Amino acid sequence: MKTPKRLQPLVEDGLVDEVLRQLMSGKEATVYVVRSGGEIRCAKVYKDAAQRSFRQASTYQEGRKVKNSRQARAMEKGTRYGRKVAEEAWHNAEVDALYRLAAAGVRVPTPHLCFEGVLLMELVVDAQGNAAPRLNDVALSPEQAVAFHDALIEQVILMLCAGVVHGDLSEFNILVDADGPVIIDLPQAVDAAGNSEASAMLERDVDNLAFYFGQFAPALNGTQYGKEIWALYQAGLLHPGVKLTGQVAVDDTPVDVQAVLAEVEDVILEEEARQRYLQSAE
Template identity: 55%
Template sequence: MKTPPSLQALIEEGVIDEVLRPLKSGKEAAVYVVRAGNEVRCAKVFKDMGHRSFQKRVQYQEGRKSRGSRETRAVASGSRYGRKQQEDEWKNAEVDALFQLRAAGVRVPEPYSFLHGVLVMELITDANDFAAPRLAEVELTPEKAREFHAILVREVVRMLCCGLIHGDLSAYNVLVGPEGPVVIDFPQVVSAAGNNAARTMLLRDVNNLTATLGRWAPELLDTWYGEEMWAIFEAGQLQPDTPLTGEFTFDEHTVDLDGVRDAIEDARQVALIRQQGREAQDDED
């Protein structure tokens, strides 16, 4: 295929050798399948700020550190330079998170390089070496749904032990490879200690997974892994291998349990709506 201008510099500098085909395109980035030597990888090209909304990012960026005091003041002022710094921080947050999480043993694609706004990383494939499907695109047995749920809950724990929360985790940000689920897409990654909405985002991430996998294993809908792991985290006792039961004792005077269950069902409905929207966008592309 014709090389996109955004990837030409990587070919000229020898980072990749060839662009094979587009993989997917969304509001945040476009992803291409590329060749680097004898390996097939993927290249994520982040779209510029003109194609994306900053309003949604405010709560995600709370707790992220700017490069220096000048950058912090510029972001706060909303100047052109500040918006550019905000854009750079947005991109760097995903890159930094991938390297950190990969080193911690979290199931994420291996990152190789980040140059000219392009992240080159491992291409997750299925058993036939085709691009792996998203969790939202596969049918599961109850046994496999329970297995995937246990794996993903453990990955959320490992991320939390790194001080990070995905922030937008759902069946659309999980790929299913031969060895199980792999978590992708981290531009909304949240600081667990520095963001006031961290707990809410963690519970939403876990509820999204539970709502999806609960379609095949309904007993999962009566588990409370998010609440349990956050309570242990707040107590300073969470470790990557901390045993979890999925049970949690709520203060029934202050917590609406039916409301929590309704929130899980709402998450499932939102996931279905998002799927329809993405399928429509794919048809347009």
């Protein structure tokens, strides 16, 4: 096929030998099958921010590190330079997450390089050597659904133990190779310790899995693995292979309303005293 414009620099630099075909086009990128160094790989070409349906919300940017304070300020102000830095951070987030997760034993594609908005990585294949299908394209028996769900919960735990939350996990960004599920699409991945919304994102990721697999195995509906996993993580008790129940004990301890009101009143009095002090100092 004709070499896409965004892949031309990689061809000219000898990083890609040949572009074979387009594999898929999604909300954030177009993926091509390429020949590189004698191997068949895939090249993920990120779409420009204006073309993506998945926006770089500040929720996902929170906690991401940039090289210096100037870049951080530019990102906050949304200047042209800041938008460029944010775009680079978006691309690098996936590369960093892939290396970090692969080292932790998470089933993700092996990354090779990221150059000018193109991520060159392993092509995940099925038992016949063809490009692996997405989870939503695979017919599942109830037993397979439970097995895949259990495998993915273990992957989520491995990810969190490595300090990463996917942030957009669903049946559309999970591939199925000969050995089971492989997690893909990580540009929106967040640092579990550095993002205030990490717990909500993790719970949403896990609920997405329960909802999807619950169509095949209804016993998974209503499970609370996300809350349970995060509670163990916060308590420092989360580790690979941890035994889960899928349920979280409800705290039914009566709320001491008077104590809460007294604390609120103390805060109000402190603020009033602070304001009086500031006025007297003028």
